[in-house]
Amino acid sequence: MSTESTLTTQEVVDITRTTNYGTWRFQKGWNPMHIVDAKDCTITDAAGKTYLDFSSQLMCMNLGHKNEAVIASIAKQAQDLAYAMPGYATTARAELSKLLLEVLPKGLNKFFFTTSGTDANEAAFKIARMYTGKTKIIARYRSYHGSTSGSIAATGDPRRWAMEPRGKQQGVIFAPEVNCFRCPIKHTYPQCGIACADYLEHMIRNESDVAAVLVEPIVGTNGVLVPPDEYMPKLRKICDEYGVLLIADEVMTGWGRTGKWFAMEHWGVTPDILTTAKGITSAYVPLGLCATSEKIGDFFQDHYFAHGHTYEAHPMTLAPGTATINEMKRLNLVERAADFAPYVQERLEAIKAKHPSVGDVRGKGLFWAVDLVKNRTTREPFNTYADKVSGKPLLVDQIAGKCLAEGVIIQAWVSHFVIAPPLIVTKEELDHGLDMLDKHLAIADALVEADAPLVVVEVASSVTSDS
Known part of the structure; x- marks a missing residue:
């Protein structure tokens, strides 16, 4: 007897959103993606489109999918x-x-x-x-x-x-x-x-x-x-x-x-x-x-x-x-995460130097944040948690949505992105994910206050060692 579901993708999505709670969100407007497969650092939706899982889902799939x-x-x-x-x-x-x-x-x-x-x-x-x-x-x-x-x-x-x-x-x-x-x-x-x-x-x-x-x-x-x-x-x-x-x-x-x-x-x-x-x-x-x-x-x-x-x-x-x-x-995934850290930091520092909307980058291993600001001098973020709970659209969600449309899933939270790919990630996959973020940060750059200087902000905590 076949166990394959007869539900259409639309039925799967409709049943999910009408009978389940979407977490940490308003329920109105929730339209969850129907995921049907995953492998290594990618997941696949019901339409057959493949996405780079650039934050290991919820920073948890360190081995990647289908080990x-x-x-x-x-x-x-x-x-x-x-x-x-x-x-x-x-x-x-x-x-x-x-x-x-x-x-x-x-x-x-x-x-x-x-x-x-x-x-x-x-x-x-x-x-x-x-x-x-x-x-x-x-x-x-x-x-x-x-x-x-x-x-x-x-x-x-x-x-x-x-x-x-x-x-x-x-x-x-x-x-x-x-x-x-x-x-x-x-x-x-x-x-x-x-x-x-x-x-x-x-x-x-x-x-x-x-x-x-x-x-x-x-x-x-x-x-x-x-x-x-x-x-x-x-x-x-x-x-x-x-x-x-x-x-x-x-x-x-x-x-x-x-x-x-x-x-x-x-x-x-x-x-x-x-x-x-x-x-x-x-x-x-x-x-x-x-x-x-x-x-x-x-x-x-x-x-x-x-x-x-x-x-x-x-x-x-x-x-x-x-x-x-x-x-x-x-x-050797622990060592692999440590070995990738200098390269990720170098790439992120270059992104920060290029984009006036990036106030700080920080992390260790394969665990990093890109923090957005509307003004580098005051370090004021574009959004706060009050915006999130009021239902106001968040700038990071808009940027993450553009990345998603081009096949990269990245976790966004209020005013920053969390970069935490599976520890099996390749250099090519890292570059692809970072390139996509680099591309769509132009959305935030356009909203930066005019007097914000395009200079690298030296923050002692941003540059980390793996000692």
Whole structure:
């Protein structure tokens, strides 16, 4: 019996938009593309048109599409053991746990498996509070940690606003983000002495009951904000001094994306808790991970671990995690991301020099942002989040739409683009994607304020190393 669908493309789109919610958007006007196939760094729509997937969908398909080893691992696990409740040991669980000990920062050796990054963060918050006996989590503005109750409460960007005051009830307070291009506390690096970390220390001293500080090592969707090299070591020292746990949300920055297995390795800092998802299976199946230090693991030998869910350590999610790690090693993808970084930076710096609408470019490995401004002197963006939630058309969406029409999919968010192709990307594909962005930035250039000088703005955080 044939299993091929009889639905037309129009029926697929109509059913989807009338019965499903489109995320983070007004539902009116949603017209989703019907995708029917994908391979390596491309996806194909129902009309047969092929697109370069220049942001790995949602910065998650690090291996690209249709990796045969990962697909085979899913099929085999389904045949061997489709499900076992979390209280059992399984081969899939042991094999992935063994590999994690090899690739995670040393000292993180106790694992709780989830089905998403937001679930991993929920687990981290509960573990931190159980371990410390304290309540408050310090997160940062310009952050995103997930959409469930606790993780959206810890999200610094305005997506949190729709569920306030629930966030305040969750015991989360916010510190300034690390953003040397638009410093929220009006300092200039390096003369500032890493004032944003000092501000966070001030908060800890003047708040009671702080259990943990939560950071994205490199902020993801909200701008690929790379901290100065001194920031993470200083933050680690502050947390240690005050007995506060450090949680690193590596949902987006993990799994080779920045040229290291995990971004915290760039600064030689090991967090007390690391959360991750996305690239752990290259998004082939939903899997998240909350990894803790040995001292936290030891604590629960004699203290009740009050957390769990039906799909924790689901065998169907774990087997492709093992396959993904093995494929990343076989293909040397971590090293590949690091090797491509200088070339991508060179290309983006040239684009910035050419286009007055580009205020900053920044990133590590194969994880970069192109930040648009209407005026390089004031660094004022063309749009803000208020424009997005009001339904005002965004300039970045217009540019991304032009790229899409010519076969390149690039993620745009409010006032910047996120460039994060699969780690298997070729130089030719990189050039194609960057050429397309270069071409359509002329739309933004035409809207730049007349007095904005066409000069390269020197921003210390823009030029990064992979050390």
